[in-house]
Amino acid sequence: MDYNIYKHKTLNELVGANHLFASILNDFGIRFYEFPETTLEDVCKEKGLMIEKIIDQLEKYKNDNSIESLKLFTLPVDLIIEFLKHSHHIFIKRRLPYISSLLRGAKYYNEEHEQVIQDLRFVYPIFVEDFIHHVYQEEDTLFIYISKLQKVVSGDLSPAKLFFELEKHSVRKYAIDHEVHEDELEGLKKITNGFILKDESNVHLNVIMKELQSFEKELKIHASIEDEILFPKALMLEKEVKKMMAENKGSN
Template identity: 45%
Template structure:
């Protein structure tokens, strides 16, 4: 679509063509459900935005996905930095956007009254539990692995390292991590696996699409941790334990 055509396209049509447009517009302060009948040019004028800049963002290619990155070849500290950056994007960008979609959702139809009620109750609880989980992961698992990495290079404090090795185990972290691998099961049930038809209201299509994409991101995120981070961390842990206890034995 040409830039001129984009300017004269209604917001609802822009979003219906590509649900990602709703996410881009959201971060320009444009809630698609509040301006659905206005054109992009009209909304930009109303909001004091440069329509050219908004169009540029709407047309920009999507960011590289986690699944496309050669993370298996990365050193473990970079893998952790990447995972922490993903946590930041989840907490500061994606979840606030989806939460706003859920909060502003008005069913106006008996087929979706239960969905509105249940999502507005369950989703905030999911967000609270999810944020608590990732912050705990950063403070415990990531901290432990980075300490192991430094120790494997000869940078550690012996008493502190001994305490951490006694208290923690990468295998234990991995087993506990499995319990969080299906965090969105309840939301899938509420939305009937994000089912939509050609008659589904646009707000629900956008909301379900974002929930589905977020779940896909979580699955990829968990795969990176299970298939790449944990095996690398276990190997480092094994080397560190051998180095540490060999050193104790010969002292």
């Protein structure tokens, strides 16, 4: 690998070429907008960071298309749930705070940019609060219920233990409710979709817009995993548990 491709470029040049690099730099404690015209090499020297380690991560991230290549349908429900919970953790602990930091550090150079940034600063915290509430509610109800269904089918839990929960819960109802919550980025999209960045030199605003678009794509993939993989598997489990309970009732 030719490290010179990266080390002698300014942070604005790196991030301008690939907005995803801003996230990697952020993980190492480097906010690109604080050192826009400084080379990566000089920033690493100033912060006492190993430039080779950072460049290795930039290379990995550049070629990463992880979530879309996963063959999740072949996995059991418990592993799918763990994957989704891990995604939730990444969203809440990494992605959302990172975008928040971008918005806090944003500077604007004309009235159009000022209005967009102010709108985002108003709408984004509301979205974050609603999103986190939805995630925790999903993990505390739906995921726990599906996990119990899996345990009954695998013989690790008595069907009788789920008698009252089957009356209370319904995978089909969860699926319908999930469709209502799916477009959680609607408020943000109204701002970003109608905005055209005429001045490409505003790297910071360009990164914010691309990060929001990237996050929207991640959420769509995440929702499709739940809709097309988790819910169908959970429906089959629920049907199997109800069948087991009916058979047990008939044999008594």
